[in-house]
Amino acid sequence: MKIAIIGAGGVGGPFGAALARGGHDVTFVARGAHLKAMQEKGLRIEGALGDFHLKPTQATDDPASIGPVDVVLFCVKLWDVESAGEAIRPLIGADTMVVPLQNGIDAADRLVPILGARHVVGGVALVNANIEAPGLIRQLGTAQKLVFGELEGGTSARTAAFAEACTGSGFEAEATADIRRALWDKFVFLVAISSLTALTRQNLGVVRSDPDIRPLLIDVAQETAAVGRAEGVDLPPDHADQRVAYADSLTPQNMASMAVDLLRGNRMELPWLAGKVVELGRKHGIETPVCRVVYGALKPYMNGTPA
Numbered sequence: 001m002k003i004a005i006i007g008a009g010g011v012g013g014p015f016g017a018a019l020a021r022g023g024h025d026v027t028f029v030a031r032g033a034h035l036k037a038m039q040e041k042g043l044r045i046e047g048a049l050g051d052f053h054l055k056p057t058q059a060t061d062d063p064a065s066i067g068p069v070d071v072v073l074f075c076v077k078l079w080d081v082e083s084a085g086e087a088i089r090p091l092i093g094a095d096t097m098v099v100p101l102q103n104g105i106d107a108a109d110r111l112v113p114i115l116g117a118r119h120v121v122g123g124v125a126l127v128n129a130n131i132e133a134p135g136l137i138r139q140l141g142t143a144q145k146l147v148f149g150e151l152e153g154g155t156s157a158r159t160a161a162f163a164e165a166c167t168g169s170g171f172e173a174e175a176t177a178d179i180r181r182a183l184w185d186k187f188v189f190l191v192a193i194s195s196l197t198a199l200t201r202q203n204l205g206v207v208r209s210d211p212d213i214r215p216l217l218i219d220v221a222q223e224t225a226a227v228g229r230a231e232g233v234d235l236p237p238d239h240a241d242q243r244v245a246y247a248d249s250l251t252p253q254n255m256a257s258m259a260v261d262l263l264r265g266n267r268m269e270l271p272w273l274a275g276k277v278v279e280l281g282r283k284h285g286i287e288t289p290v291c292r293v294v295y296g297a298l299k300p301y302m303n304g305t306p307a
Helices: 012-021 032-041 078-087 107-115 157-168 179-200 204-209 214-230 239-249 257-264 274-284 289-301
Strands: 002-006 025-029 043-047 052-054 069-074 092-100 122-133 136-149 172-175
Touching (some): 002 012, 012 025, 012 043, 012 052, 012 069, 012 136, 012 157, 043 122, 092 122, 092 157, 122 179, 136 157, 136 179, 179 214, 179 239, 179 289, 204 214, 214 239, 274 289
Parallel strands (some): 002 025, 043 136, 069 092
Antiparallel strands (some): 122 136
16 A cells, blocks of 8 residues: 555654555655654664664655555644645545544544545544654554544445555554544543643553542543533443543553653643543533643643743
8 A cells, every 4th residue: 555644753653664564655744853864764663562663764744745645644733633634635646545643533524624525534543652852753552553434434445455454564453333432432541641641740650550640530531421422422331431441451651642742841732632521511511620620730831831
């Protein structure tokens, strides 16, 4: 398959490198020092799943230089969805499938008006990695899985074919018939761990084991699941408990990317995570007191460290 990776960070880097190692024609779209390092020295992936050096690495800052592709893995930050969506128009051919892998629950809906409904599917990335230095991605956990599916539900030949390409490249992939449920499965978990690892500036091991912090983790998961049900998603009564149990299964060093951005003084995805829960709670008349505290306490840092 011919594949473009839009954003070569903690999501696009590991999956794109694996697909390239699996024999697919992969080009990364990146910028700055990270792009230069990839072009000159290749892309290195290091961490719990082993080390790999993709050299040479096909990388550019110009999507038009790639031409139409079979699959786009769309891995930019949430605030760049619209601008990056416009920029990738040259990658879109008659049968191109775009898989948005943002945190949150609305990236696909935001891309549809730009690229057309037939080109966009829903996607979920389960991976914990960050850019440690230009040209180097550090994986912090052992999870590496993609879940994707048609927005209208059901299965399709194109999602099945891409799932086969992924598994053939050495990582887990699932072409689901219910991508909306998969998005909320991740969202409930992610809002909880991003909120509490960012608020405390601590890793998941500390958050889930401290007797005063763990109840807040559970509260955030419960508030998020409640607004999901109000949105019409079929989440079971114990869904929050299931997602916290998943958090308990992860390595203690895990820290959500929002917390990493906070510690580095970078912009955060807060409005689309805890902020989104607060927004949906107001819409449906559901109280979200812990998410409101998280959002309010972190809001001054939303666009980077305050002056």
